[in-house]
Amino acid sequence: MKKLSFRGGIHPLAKRHEGKAETSGKPIRDFVAECVCIPMDMHMGPPCKPCVQQGEHVKLGQVIGEAVGRFGIPAHASVSGVVTAVGPVQQLRAQPSLCVTIRNDFKDELAALEALGDVESAPKHRIIPAIQAAGICGMGGAGFPTHAKLRLPEGKAVDTIILNGAECETFLTCDHRLMLESPGRIVDGLRAVMRAMGVARGVIAIEDNKPDAIESMRRAAQGRDGVEVAVLKTKYPQGGEKQLVTAVTGREVPGGGLPMDARAVVINVGTAAAIADTVIEGKPLISRVTTVTGAVKDPSNLRLRVGTAFADAIKSAGGYREAPGKIFAGGSMTGTCAPDDSVSATKGTNGIVTLTEREADAAREIQCIRCGRCVMICPARIMPYRLMELYERGELNTAKQEHVKDCIQCGSCSYVCPSKRRLLPSIKSAIEQLARRRNR
Amino acid sequence: MTLPLSTGPHILGKRTTRGIMLDVLIALTPAAAAGVYLFGVRAAWVLGVAVASAVATEALWQRLSHRPLQVGDLSAVVTGLLLGLNLPSSAPLWLAAVGSAFAIVVVKQLFGGIGHNFLNPALAARAVLLTSWPARMTTFFLPERTLLPVASTAMVGDAVTSATPLVKSGTAMIDLFWGNIPGTIGEVCKAAILIGFIYLLVRNVIGPHIPVLFVGTVALMTWLLGGDPLTAILSGGVLLGAVFMATDYVTNPMLIVSQCLFAALCGVIVVVIRQSAGGYPEGVTYAILLMNVLTPLLDKLFKRRAYGEVKQRA
Ligand code: SF4
Ligand code: SF4
Numbered sequence: 001m002k003k004l005s006f007r008g009g010i011h012p013l014a015k016r017h018e019g020k021a022e023t024s025g026k027p028i029r030d031f032v033a034e035c036v037c038i039p040m041d042m043h044m045g046p047p048c049k050p051c052v053q054q055g056e057h058v059k060l061g062q063v064i065g066e067a068v069g070r071f072g073i074p075a076h077a078s079v080s081g082v083v084t085a086v087g088p089v090q091q092l093r094a095q096p097s098l099c100v101t102i103r104n105d106f107k108d109e110l111a112a113l114e115a116l117g118d119v120e121s122a123p124k125h126r127i128i129p130a131i132q133a134a135g136i137c138g139m140g141g142a143g144f145p146t147h148a149k150l151r152l153p154e155g156k157a158v159d160t161i162i163l164n165g166a167e168c169e170t171f172l173t174c175d176h177r178l179m180l181e182s183p184g185r186i187v188d189g190l191r192a193v194m195r196a197m198g199v200a201r202g203v204i205a206i207e208d209n210k211p212d213a214i215e216s217m218r219r220a221a222q223g224r225d226g227v228e229v230a231v232l233k234t235k236y237p238q239g240g241e242k243q244l245v246t247a248v249t250g251r252e253v254p255g256g257g258l259p260m261d262a263r264a265v266v267i268n269v270g271t272a273a274a275i276a277d278t279v280i281e282g283k284p285l286i287s288r289v290t291t292v293t294g295a296v297k298d299p300s301n302l303r304l305r306v307g308t309a310f311a312d313a314i315k316s317a318g319g320y321r322e323a324p325g326k327i328f329a330g331g332s333m334t335g336t337c338a339p340d341d342s343v344s345a346t347k348g349t350n351g352i353v354t355l356t357e358r359e360a361d362a363a364r365e366i367q368c369i370r371c372g373r374c375v376m377i378c379p380a381r382i383m384p385y386r387l388m389e390l391y392e393r394g395e396l397n398t399a400k401q402e403h404v405k406d407c408i409q410c411g412s413c414s415y416v417c418p419s420k421r422r423l424l425p426s427i428k429s430a431i432e433q434l435a436r437r438r439n440r
Numbered sequence: 441m442t443l444p445l446s447t448g449p450h451i452l453g454k455r456t457t458r459g460i461m462l463d464v465l466i467a468l469t470p471a472a473a474a475g476v477y478l479f480g481v482r483a484a485w486v487l488g489v490a491v492a493s494a495v496a497t498e499a500l501w502q503r504l505s506h507r508p509l510q511v512g513d514l515s516a517v518v519t520g521l522l523l524g525l526n527l528p529s530s531a532p533l534w535l536a537a538v539g540s541a542f543a544i545v546v547v548k549q550l551f552g553g554i555g556h557n558f559l560n561p562a563l564a565a566r567a568v569l570l571t572s573w574p575a576r577m578t579t580f581f582l583p584e585r586t587l588l589p590v591a592s593t594a595m596v597g598d599a600v601t602s603a604t605p606l607v608k609s610g611t612a613m614i615d616l617f618w619g620n621i622p623g624t625i626g627e628v629c630k631a632a633i634l635i636g637f638i639y640l641l642v643r644n645v646i647g648p649h650i651p652v653l654f655v656g657t658v659a660l661m662t663w664l665l666g667g668d669p670l671t672a673i674l675s676g677g678v679l680l681g682a683v684f685m686a687t688d689y690v691t692n693p694m695l696i697v698s699q700c701l702f703a704a705l706c707g708v709i710v711v712v713i714r715q716s717a718g719g720y721p722e723g724v725t726y727a728i729l730l731m732n733v734l735t736p737l738l739d740k741l742f743k744r745r746a747y748g749e750v751k752q753r754a
Pocket of ligand 2: 367368369370371372373374375384385413416417418419420421423
């Protein structure tokens with residue numbers, strides 16, 4: 001069987017099964033916290049406007065933050081209970097986020113949206129608005145509002161919907177478990193999107209280190225119109241949007257462009273399942289599967305209500321095995337560091353990983369020895385060592401000419417560098433400075 | 441609880457610069473051991489002094505210039521050992537010491553230290569020694585012992601000097617291969633160099649392309665010019681240079697294509713020097729140094745297409 005892939009890439013934590021062995025066999029378990037703190041800026045774009053007050057009683061699924069603007073999506077109560085606070089709380093972003101805190105009464109009184117019914121018969125034109133109303137955004141991490149991705153600008157056409165089941169990031173097994181436990185829902189979500197966009201081909205792309213998931217999705221895809229499963233080579237960052245488009249369609253996303261510029265749309269498998277839940281049951285996005293692992297006693301895949309504190313999730317995973325030296329949301333390649341464990345899991349939190357102090361100890365950085373490793377593996381095929389040099393010398397214009405903006409921020413270069421150069425942070429700063437310069 | 445915030449990746453690969461240098465040292469061990477076996481204790485002294493001088497000079501330099509002490513990265517050890525392996529066993533010990541000190545201070549540290557030198561330090565030092573003390577650098581002892589198997593042509597004897605290490609045409613291939621010939625400490629035993637080469641490949645320290653193209657070009661060019669390709673690659677420092685010096689990360693180009701061109705040109709220059717200088721032995725040193733100088737140019741000339749680049753312009 002042909003295995004699809006891209007050029008470049010690495011095998012992070014190869015000797016530790018990418019950090020996945022501890023959780024890949026663990027079935028998804030529900031966890032409901034006593035209290036949730038829901039940020040209004042869980043998605044990319046304008047944050048929601050809170051529409052509930054302190055002391056107010058809310059139902060499960062009730063809108064607590066209204067969508068702002070055409071790209072905005074609402075936030076919903078992920079538990080029923082009483083609003084105890086509306087105000088800024090330090091989350092994963094640099095500045096505190098406006099949050100709505102709800103104490104759970106564990107009644108789970110439901111305020112569902114209107115269901116559209118079976119994905120094959122639901123009215124096509126109502127699917128994308130329903131996705132927006134359900135507050136669905138990309139669940140692979142970035143949190144781009146899904147309806148905005150599906151609503152193509154004038155003149156753009158797409159011929160392939162790709163479901164991203166690669167899960168190439170280290171430590172994460174939430175998508176893997178979802179593909180084993182709810183394959184039907186994932187295919188339903190894909191079909192809903194295909195129908196809404198009028199696209200005939202849907203590809204579920206999975207890395208070959210998950211043969212059980214491939215098997216499970218194949219079975220679920222049987223007899224469904226235009227749905228196929230593609231097997232990818234296990235390699236990081238195989239699940240990067242651009243890499244996935246290239247692996248599946250053979251086309252490249254033009255520099256500075258989006259997958260739709262290569263006539264494809266990429267959606268995470270978790271997002272697809274959430275879309276199916278909305279279309280079939282009218283369920284807004286109020287929970288998601290998160291892999292809680294690392295230096296915890298009982299690494300787990302938990303279905304967490306949106307807004308669950310990291311501390312509660314970690315407690316449910318047996319608590320700390322050792323005092324944490326670092327905690328991040330996501331995998332170890334691109335995860336975002338948490339300042340402490342009080343922050344909330346959001347719609348995009350696919351993993352909560354803790355490292356021991358020893359593991360978190362930063363290695364000393366020395367000079368580049370021009371070994372070429374970063375150059376060899378960069379999936380964007382730019383020159384990481386050189387861009388870092390240019391950034392350090394302040395030569396941002398040259399860096400721009402040398403395609404610094406095409407960096408997909410996968411971190412592979414930093415990972416392989418024997419001199420432990422902080423390549424990605426420098427490249428990221430260069431990109432940010434260029435963006436700021438343009439805005440000025 | 442306040443935890444450190446940093447940009448990913450949060451766990452880095454296991455490979456370190458020190459680890460790579462250690463691998464290179466391990467790979468050089470067979471060649472060094474063979475040299476000591478063939479040329480006797482004197483060779484061990486030359487190697488030892490070269491290494492010690494390189495490490496001491498680097499430590500002293502970093503101390504005096506108030507830079508962090510970085511000898512722990514082992515790169516000075518590699519430089520010292522490489523220089524030692526490029527000296528004849530007859531070399532006076534002060535020559536080894538001076539050569540290493542020159543390599544570290546002038547070629548490496550004055551240009552900014554590890555990673556910033558544009559010439560291979562060991563080779564540049566060897567070239568300077570050759571110019572300054574040509575007689576001492578080209579007096580070669582014959583091996584004291586031989587490595588088996590030996591053909592009848594093996595040249596053994598004690599303290600007989602030979603003016604040129606390019607052996608006379610009658611020498612059996614087998615002696616060229618095992619190192620039963622006069623030459624520098626590290627270059628004579630091709631078997632040992634090949635063991636080191638295989639180790640570097642297995643440990644993924646280098647790819648095969650540079651040594652293969654370098655040696656291949658020498659063989660091809662020699663054959664085209666009517667010489668014997670096998671003798672050409674087994675004599676002099678071709679193999680040692682191709683495996684250990686042309687593959688030096690710091691002084692060769694970054695992209696695989698430009699590395700291939702670099703290696704092939706090295707081979708061409710070696711043959712040109714050998715032809716024009718009538719068997720001049722140090723062609724390899726100058727060939728690699730010349731290509732070191734051209735490396736920044738090769739890095740500039742060869743650009744690869746970034747992901748998504750062409751279509752953007754279309
Ligand atoms: S430069 Fe960017 S795209 Fe290339 S390896 Fe580094 S982080 Fe990934
Ligand atoms: S991997 Fe590190 S040492 Fe090697 S070329 Fe890149 S930046 Fe330099």
